[in-house]
Structure formats: structure tokens, C-alpha cells
Amino acid sequence: MINATAPLLDVRDLTVTINRDGRLVTALDKVSFFVNPGEVLGIVGESGAGKSITGAAIIDLLVPPLKRTGGTITLAGTRLDQLSPKAMRSVRGGRIGFVFQDPMTSLNPVITIGQQLCDTIQAHLKLGGSQTRKRALDWLDRVGLPNPDVQFKRFPHQLSGGMRQRVVIALALCADPVLVIADEPTTALDVSVQAHILELLRDLHRESNVSMMLITHDLGVIAKMADRVAVLYAGRVAEISPVGELFNTPKHPYTRGLIRATPMPSATGEMRLDQIPGAMPGLGAVPPGCAFNPRCFRAQGDCRATIPPLYHEKSSAFSCFHPLERVTA
């Protein structure tokens, strides 16, 4: 899927800090990646690796005391990090749609689904009342809700979790954004519903060719959906690779650890499961050098002394002094 055109979203050296009792702690440390037009970029990592913070930082929706303190974010030539609050508001929902994680809490409980859709559409598109309504009904239909005109008048509590997440997706997409950031879109759902929602996201992506940033901790979701994958660890990029390459020949020891820690049947059909020893360092407790070095079986002196830069290869990049050889993991 990689092509020669300029990336749609280009994030460089994105840094987010949190002010803890006067001490600045780095939550995201110079994270760089890009998303091509029509591409699905998976962002994967353990809880606390900075995945959600990355998504929120792009649309300037960080919850204080988290604060963006450095880096550039460019969307189709526009520097998002330099926009006024007003201009940023038209980007949110208009250029970049955001799918929230938990459909139980992300819909306003006292406003009808139809009203929430119409308000969102009218915030970005200059449409008359009846056209707005038609578009809202159309989106309810596109995300697979039966009887859109009935659902239009309903309140969130009258829908199941899966249906609510469909509404959330409709809300994120109804103003035709060029990029969708989906933050753990299936994590809060039942497994059977998860599959439906993923399918819906993939169908919508194919129909509209919208670019997508899919934030998840689930490598299964990544394998199903993503074109390329960025692996985050302790607020830094560990590796970015096309999805096939990532699963077959991971370069960063952490990536391989993640893959092996995911229950997956091997070629012979048996389940294997290896865990990575230790735990990811918390905020402000990142060791010197490579953040992964205390848990890494390949760590040497240089890993403990300096932070490895992002080495670029043809289609991938990794941040490791001693990458894994090109053998099957």
C-alpha cells in the first residue's frame, strides 16, 4: 500500500509532557510516524505505552495536566500544531474523525442519537435542516442500524453496546473526514460484537478510502486491519513496519516479545505463549538508554547508555542497536 505520494498525516518528534508537582515527566518522547492516503496505520503497545495520548495529541484533546510540548503535526500540508483553537475545532470531526473506546460513556445520555448526529454534521457541513437529517439517517443506515428513522429518535440507553459503537462510528465519520483515529474501538465490546465492528470499520474504509489510525493493544485486530504498524514502548516508537514484515521478521526484540505473548496457533496447530519478563516502566521511571533494555535479552552496554535513534530501512524503521536477524521469529 506504500506509494510515492506525500503522506496525509506526518507526525514528527511529537513530545507530550505531564506536570507532576512541578516536575516535568515525559509521556511521549519524540514520536514520529506518518499515515499515507487511504492507509490503515496500526498503533500497538502495552497499556501506558502512549497510544491513546498520541491520538489525543493529534487533535489537541489531551486531558490536562498532559500537554503537547514539542514536535510538528502536518495534515495534508496544514500544520495542526500551529492552528488557532477555532481552526482546530473545524479539523476535529471535520477533517479528523475520532472513534472513542467505550460506547457506554461516549454518547450523551440525554440527547437523541439523531440530534447528536445532526449537530455534528451541521458543525462542519453547510447543509439545510432536511438535508442534514437525510444525511444523518443515511449514516445510521450505513453503519448497519436497522430502521434508521426509529433509531434517530432514540436515546443511547435504548441501544445495545454494539449498536452504540456503530453510532459512535457514524458520529466520527458523518462529516467526511480524511482521517479517522480509532482509539481501541472494540476493546469495550463482547468478542462476537468486536468482529462485527471491525468488519464495519473495514467496509467503511474500503468504501470511502479514508485513512485510519487504529490504536489497539490487540495484535489480532492489527493483523486483520492494518497496512503498517507502529509499535510504541514507554512513550517511544520501537518499530514501524508493514504488517506482514512485522509479524514475519520483527526487528525490535520488543515487537517479537509482543507477538510471542499473543495467543496464536503455530504452524503445527499448538498454542504457544511466551511472556516478556518484567513490566513496562511507568511514567517518569524510564531507564537511561533504550527504554526496553532491562527486559531485553539482547541488551548490551550501549543499550544502557544511549537512546537508540530510529534507523530507517526500505519500508520500515526501528529503534534498536542490535536488531533481530532476518530469520523467522
Add this chain to the structure above:
Amino acid sequence: MLNYAASRIVQTIIVLLVISFIAFLLVANIGDPLAALLSADATVNERLELIAKLGLDQPLWTRFLHFIGNMLQGDFGFSYRTQDPVANLIAERLPATVELAFVSLLITIVVGVPAGIYCGVNPNSLFGRFIMLISTAGITLPNFVVGILLIAVFSVQLGLLPSFGRGTVVDLGFWKTGLLTVSGWRAIFLPAATLSTFQVAFIIRMLRTQLMEVGQSEHIRFARARGLSEARIWYVYAIKNTLLPVITMLGLQLGNIIAFSVVTENVFAWPGLGSLFLQSIQGADIPVIAIYLIFVGLVFMVINLIVELLYPLIDARVLRRQS
């Protein structure tokens, strides 16, 4: 919705019956109506006649049914103190109190709601903090102190507003209103302001807390992520989530003022229900006290009923909890 309304109305009626029964027990067991109604030299026959006439020889529950039946026909009994029908006494005082209550509710809504919203939306602004500081005074100062302070400033020092009475009253036949004359409005302002101090302060603090909490919620964040304007987010999406507790409080406060504005009415010599109640207690006027109790119960229940019937219009989840 119909089920919900019906069940609320039935509940209201049951509670009112219970209150009536308690009030009836009060009338039936405290004091001696014969001593109050008969002259000192009455004969035994006159006495027996009155007993039969008042139905005092009937069993308790028959008398209670009579009591309820009489009330439904507008017969509330007679005051021991003045021998007037209780209904007249209350009807005479009711307009003053109801008008006072509504004007102070008006002040509360006009002043308290916008200020509360401002403090909730801008909790860290200088003006917001200033409002909070003032509202602390409003919460802590007792009504009579506020009333006396207002009289001292506006009546005594500045001589702008009267310190007592209702001013000129227009008789509409069924209702004596002070709201149709300038002097009536001038007279009602200080007592209404006194009554609303606490409520204004209370509503400000409540709205602020509610809004700050809702402002943190995930659905407001999602609304921001969809690019809705800040005005729409706060004034529609957030406010609507805070309305339930606010209208509940406003309703209860309104009932409170109608029923228990005794102190303020006393400070301003306001000829309302509060002072009637006080006089009745001092004179051990049991029938008036009993009917007053039922009336207060009725006011609270009706206000509560209206508030509860408003709930589903604001938050449809109320209906789901019901079923």
C-alpha cells in the same frame, strides 16, 4: 409515560392521605373542642347535643372519613382562637406568601442559574472565584441577619425601599395581589431578596459542581472531538445533564418558602402564612395547625409531582428505571 405519571399521582395521593390522618389525630386528640365552643354555663344537654353534632361519639375511622369528606367539600373546620373558618384564614394569607415565594424563585433563577453556569464553565476565572466567595456568605448567613442587613441599608440608610408590609394591594376578588402596583413591587423586593440569598448561593454551588463534573465526562470529550462549538457543548450538551438535580432543588426550595418563610415574614411584617402559623402555635389553635400541616404537605407533594413529571422530558432514562 402514562404508567409513570399514574404511579406518581397515586403515590402523591397516598402520602397526602397519611399526612391528613396524622393531622386528624392531632385535632382528635389534642385540646378540647367542647370547652372552646361551649359557653361556661352550658347544660349537660347542650353538651350532649354538640357532641352528637360534631360526631365526637362516632368511632375514630368514621370521624376520619367525615374529616376527609368535609375537606373535599371545602369545610376545613373552625379556628379555636378566632372562631373563623380555617379556610378563610388561609385564603386570606395565601396570596402574600405565594407571591413572595414566586418572586424569590424568579430572583433565584435569574441570578443564580446564569452565575452558576458561569462558575461551572470558568471555575478558575477571577470573576468565578469572586462569585464563589460571595456565595459562601449567602450559604452561611441566616435569613434574619440578611433581612435586617437589607433593611438597614436599603430602608434606613438609603431610604429606597419600605421595610415592612405589602404596599398597595389590588383585590381581584379571589386573590389580593401586590404585583400590580409599584408600591407592591417595592415592598416585595427586600423580603424576596432575603429569601433568595440562600437559594441563589445554593444553586450557584450546585450548578458549578455539576457542570465541572459533567465537563470531565467522556461524552463531552467526544463532543469536542467532533468539533461542536464550546457554546453548544456547554449550554446544550452539558447543561442538559445537570438539569435533574437543579429542578429538584428548585422545587423543594419553592415548597420550603411557601411553607416555612416564618422568620423572613416576621422580619418584614409580611402578612403571609408563616405569621399565621406562628400565631396559631402560640394560641394552641389546633385546627389551624392541622389544616396548615395538610396544606404544607399538599404544596410539597404537588411541587414534587410536577418536578417528577418533568423528569422524563429531560432524561428519558428515568422511565427505564421505572419499568
